[in-house]
Amino acid sequence: MEFSIKLKNDQVLKGFISKPSGTICANIILIHGLGEHLHRYESWAKMFNNEEIGFTGVDLPGHGLSDGSRGYIKDFSLTDEMIGILLESTQNTFPEIPVFLYGHSLGGGIVLDYLLRKKPRIKGAVITSPWLTLAFEPPRSKIILASIMKHILPRLVQPSGLVVDHISHDRDVVEKYIADPLVHDKISVSLFHSAMSAASNTLANANELNIPLLLMHGADDRISFPEGSRQFASKTEFAELKIWEDGYHELHNEPFKRDVLTYITSWIKNKLS
Numbered sequence: 363m364e365f366s367i368k369l370k371n372d373q374v375l376k377g378f379i380s381k382p383s384g385t386i387c388a389n390i391i392l393i394h395g396l397g398e399h400l401h402r403y404e405s406w407a408k409m410f411n412n413e414e415i416g417f418t419g420v421d422l423p424g425h426g427l428s429d430g431s432r433g434y435i436k437d438f439s440l441t442d443e444m445i446g447i448l449l450e451s452t453q454n455t456f457p458e459i460p461v462f463l464y465g466h467s468l469g470g471g472i473v474l475d476y477l478l479r480k481k482p483r484i485k486g487a488v489i490t491s492p493w494l495t496l497a498f499e500p501p502r503s504k505i506i507l508a509s510i511m512k513h514i515l516p517r518l519v520q521p522s523g524l525v526v527d528h529i530s531h532d533r534d535v536v537e538k539y540i541a542d543p544l545v546h547d548k549i550s551v552s553l554f555h556s557a558m559s560a561a562s563n564t565l566a567n568a569n570e571l572n573i574p575l576l577l578m579h580g581a582d583d584r585i586s587f588p589e590g591s592r593q594f595a596s597k598t599e600f601a602e603l604k605i606w607e608d609g610y611h612e613l614h615n616e617p618f619k620r621d622v623l624t625y626i627t628s629w630i631k632n633k634l635s
Contacts, residue, residue, distance in 0.1 A: 367420060367447045375444060376427040377420030380407035385414050388460045388485065388630055391448050392419040393441070395467030396493075396553075397433070397522055399426025399544045406614050406623075413627040416459070418452060420444065422469075424553075426544050433519045433548025438556050441472045442480065449482060460485035462630060467586060467611065468493050468557060474594070475560035478570050486574035486633050488626055491583055491611050494561045494590025519548045528584040530615040531608075565590065568597035575601040576629045580609025580616070602629070 366376045377400050399421045407417035424430035461484045465473030470492030579588035595603035613622045
């Protein structure tokens with residue numbers, strides 16, 4: 363079911379709710395990655411539904427069907443507000459049904475940052491391939507320049523530099539990504555600065571995590587290095603780290619995705635019990 367939410371700045375963010383036909387044991391709220399959109403997860407959502415898990419989310423500002431210049435997010439106060447609305451609406455619509463936040467890539471960085479700063483009352487979180495340590499770490503001069511330019515030209519966008527061949531070993535996934543008119547390769551100065559700052563703060567404050575976390579990464583991820591996930595997990599007893607051998611960036615789109623689904627659903631159901 364399609365739905366939308368409106369932020370205080372009047373931006374409308376569009377997404378969908380996918381729920382099981384019968385019993386619901388848990389709900390997932392997914393925050394997607396840079397340049398993509400939630401509808402890339404429709405089949406993934408149905409797979410969770412088959413496990414009695416609901417699935418919902420919206421396209422990030424400046425992404426997919428949501429309002430905003432492509433790749434532009436002023437700062438993470440917008441994603442804070444977005445997640446807050448999604449949590450409240452999900453908990454009101456499905457009272458007493460446990461909620462798990464699920465973030466992938468940039469969305470993983472956003473969710474980790476949110477968990478540490480906002481400490482939401484949820485059952486747990488699932489994070490895959492988070493933006494913590496990029497495969498091609500930008501030079502310090504570029505990071506400093508971004509911190510200056512975010513005040514002068516925050517909407518300035520540049521190519522993200524993402525190598526599409528590195529998202530999945532499944533060639534069909536890569537070709538669909540390339541042909542998808544809702545996918546873009548843009549990132550604004552403000553979003554880049556926010557993501558880099560959040561990654562740094564997240565790694566520095568991992569010990570403040572206070573809910574169960576399943577943190578997963580592909581061993582061969584060439585977009586965000588698994589080392590960032592290893593560093594985070596080493597600093598907190600609340601995180602369970604799973605490294606998938608031969609995995610690229612999008613574990614949910616790898617040939618072994620059913621194994622990934624089984625691992626996630628087993629972990630969620632274990633937390634429910």
